[in-house]
Each structure stands twice: as C-alpha cells, then as structure tokens.
Amino acid sequence: MDAINLGPFLIPLTRAYVALALAGLILAAEVLARTVDKRFAPWGWNTVLLGLVAARLGFVLNNLPAYAPDPLSVLYVWQGGFSPLWGIAGGTAYTLWFFRKHWFLLQWALVPAGLAGVVWLALGSLTPKAPDSAETLPPLTFTRLDGTQVTLTEYLGQPVVLNLWATWCPPCLRELPLLAETAQARPEVAFVFLDQGEGRLVVQTFLEEKGFDLPEVLLDPTNQAGRYFRIIGLPTTLFFNAEGQLVARHVGELSRAALLGYLNQITR
DSSP, X not given: OXXXXXXXXXXXXXXXXXXXXXXXXXXXXXXXXXHTOTTHHHHHHHHHHHHHHHHHHHHHHHTHHHHTTOGGGGGOGGGOOOOHXXXXXXXXXXXXXXXXXXXXXXXXXXXXXXXXXXXXXXHXXXXXXXXXXXXXXXXXXXXXXXXXXXXXXXXXXXXXXXXXXXXXXXXXXXXXXXXXXXXXXXTTSEEEEEEESOOHHHHHHHHHHHTOOOSOEEEETTOHHHHHTTOOSSOEEEEEOTTOBEEEEEESOOOHHHHHHHHHHHHO
C-alpha cells in the first residue's frame, strides 16, 4: 500500500508521514512552551510553515521550466512537489534567527526537531515495497474502444506510462489535459490510459463530450489492473522503461514537473 484512502481523498503515504512528523514537532514545541519557555509555541508553528514554504520554493526553482507555461501551477500544492533539503534549510535558518538572542534555548529546540526526524525515518522504514509481480509490465489483456484487444507486453521496446483513471474521478480529469499534451509531444513514449471499472459507452461518450484526444484508451471493466498492481485509489500512474521494468509509481494528480521527472527516469 502506498497511499491512504479517506473517502474522496487519496493521500500518498509519504505525505502522510511528513504530516505526522511535522505534527510531532508542533506537539513537542507546545510541551516545551508549557514547561520551558512560552516562545517555543510560535517557534514550532512558524518553523513548520516556513519550512514548507522553503521546500515548495526549492522544488519550484529546481523545476522552473516545468512551471513556466502555467505560473499559477506553483500554487497547486495538492499535486505535491516539495524539496526536503530546502525545507530543512529553511526551518534551520528560521530557528537560528528566532533564538539569536537566546542561544541557551537552542539546545531545547533540538528535541522537537529530533522527534520529527525520528518519526519520519521510522514511518518511512515501514513503507511496504511493491510486490515482485508488479515490478514488470504484466501480460494482462484489455480492450480498446474499437473492440480490438491488446496485451500490455505488446508495448515492450519503448517506455510506457500507464495511467489508471476513471471518468468519475476529479483529479483524474484535472491531469488528463497535461497527459494528453505530453503524449503528443513525446511520441517515443507509449501513453496508455487504462479506465477502471467502466464500460465502452461511458468512456467514449465522456471523451467525445470533453474533447480529449488520448492516444491509447483501454477498458478494464473488472479492475484487474487495479488488483494486480494493488492500487488503492485513482489516479495512479505507473512508469515503465523500455525493458518493461517498473521504475516509478505516482499516486494522485500529476504535476508537469513530476511528470517530466518521471519521463526522464524511464527514457534515459
């Protein structure tokens, strides 16, 4: 399992772990505010806030060309895209500034920071690895909208982006234009849009009404791909190299920066 499904919300485990680690930092800071010095309360909240801002800023700067076509996408934080090193640097810089006149308190600040680090590392070590059966492009057969059948292994020999989606899934629909645009710009990569749990009429009508031009749409009405890859929610996108090896999987809506990063991994 690589995500937590809370009703309509799909939360990747990595984000959940970071949230718990930061919550631990704030909780420890509140305890110190009541037992050592009240200034630890605002320090804890501000450290988390400024750390997140720095982490986002660092990621954007490192992927600036991906954000240039749509500058407002910098604000789409629900898509992910944070640099841990920039976040740690931002939090550390603020901590040194905050306690610049009270260095004796700085040693206490190491307690919440250390707790956050321990929680993050401990939870990260519990993340289950993908099963062996899901590490290669499987010989599963699906149906195109025109009724012809295709087996996923037929795409071997070129990188493959396998997007599991559905017409009822809002984040799926938000990322479809980006995926369609990228698929046209990168013909050397096979983009496969595998609809989960719906019939041909539903999918075809949806695509015609929305005007999406997707290169390869397949139907999986029984969700066999979802079971095979142990998908917990949609959208989920799998990235395979030309040898059919699973290089990366992304849970949730893709950003342009993330998509370009994954494409670099499977085409190099």
